[in-house]
Amino acid sequence: MKKGAYLENLFKLPVPANETEIRILQLTDTHLFADKKKTLLGINTADSYSAVLEAIATQKQRFDLIITTGDLAQEPAITSYQYFARGMAELLPTPCVWLPGNHDNQKIMADVLFDEGITATKQVTISDNWQILLLDSQVSEQPYGHLSDHQLLWMEQCLQMFPQHYTLVALHHPPLACGCRWLDQNNLRNASMLAEIVLRYPRVTTLLCGHIHQEIDLNWCGKRLLATPSTCIQFKPDHATFTLDNAAPGWRCINLQPDGTVKTQVKRLANGLFYPDINANGY
Template identity: 30%
Template sequence: MLIVQLSDSHLSADPTRRYRDVDADTRLTSMLARVSRYQPDLIVVSGDVSDDGSSASYQRAAASFDALGCPWVWLPGNHDHPATMSQVRALESVIHSSGWQILLLNTWIEGEEGGRLGEAQRAQLEAQLASDTSPALIVLHHPPVSVDTDWMNEIGLEDREAFWAVLGRYDHVQAVLCGHIHHEMTCLHRGVPVMSVPAIAAQFVPDRPDFAVDACAPGGFRLIRLSMEGMRQPRLSTRVEYVPV
């Protein structure tokens, strides 16, 4: 099974409005043209589809994803409006395919840049992992780990320790994917790979104490191949493909 992770397109109701001096709609079109070459089995969009939470931006994004002709799902980021989003396309929480479970978490907090799962959603996550022992891939918008950018750590996942307490009770979580940080990151946290993906729109500069945008950095998407090998052992391989500005 081949999954493509996309994130942070930051579309607006007005397709001519720029996001941090970037033409977000043109970036999305270029990105999806490259994605289409791979004919993925599933596209997962890990939040900040919209920059203004408008119905028009979601409708335009959904039409673009539909045009690829493969299944796709999305989850909200801090710039999104989940209720509006779900009117255009439902927010799914679990997908089963090829012997895997893909768990899509909602970390949105109204009016906040940071994210939170909350007690109820953490309980649902625990119930899902306890009841289904197939290999799990978890996707959320806000990074559940510290990153190499100080200001970003202030707006990451607020209840990350409680999240990892849940994951620590199960050994079938194979990886965690996130968005939000607008550049690629890969780390191993408590034995679980955690990976982010470049934004579709503008990229943020890592390793800085203050906010900055790299106008020349390419966007990108993550390719994730999931399989089950001998003796039903899960295998996950991944890489990021960059799409020049």
């Protein structure tokens, strides 16, 4: 596998033959710094990331795959991504896949994660039932998202490659408004082009996002659209202007069933361990 590339090669997830469901862990928006002492709006993001990993390990739940949905770094330096990867190593041997968020430097991210043993693959097939596609919605130096013609074409090729597989599509930027005007101006700008494709493929059942630092579980174009709390700061739902939430850092567990059903649950740390600077007015 080539270093530093956003690879679109196929990865077949090895799953024990006696398993009937695929268990996925989603982590998103870890916003790590090069210096572990730094905080983001009052929360030390390295500490909250470690606390989330520790809580997951304590629950002794087995996962087949970890999907990380971007903004792994607040400060996209080599050491930020090394901290992330070394956290993932604690959950070995579970394989991890990733896509970039608006805060990430994709070149550094790809190089470091590759060096740390994390695959760059963007298409994962599981048994004869499911495939997972990881899209790049990053626009260089911009907070909003856009899917290039290449990304859309590649997605459609993957869907044609496995027409009988149910498909989960992951991308950083949600394609719909979540109800926070300040965030919604920075969602996926060409959502209609994504909709035009997924509407033609009934087996695309679910989209999985990060970016908005809050939980959503909505219907978009007849598909289930999920977004997940960050492992650090949370944005308050249904607020037109930037507002932080005291909700605890979280993660999402997803079970993919052979018949296409998706069961999912957001989990959080206990309240009171991490409080942001609630009076902050932007970042």
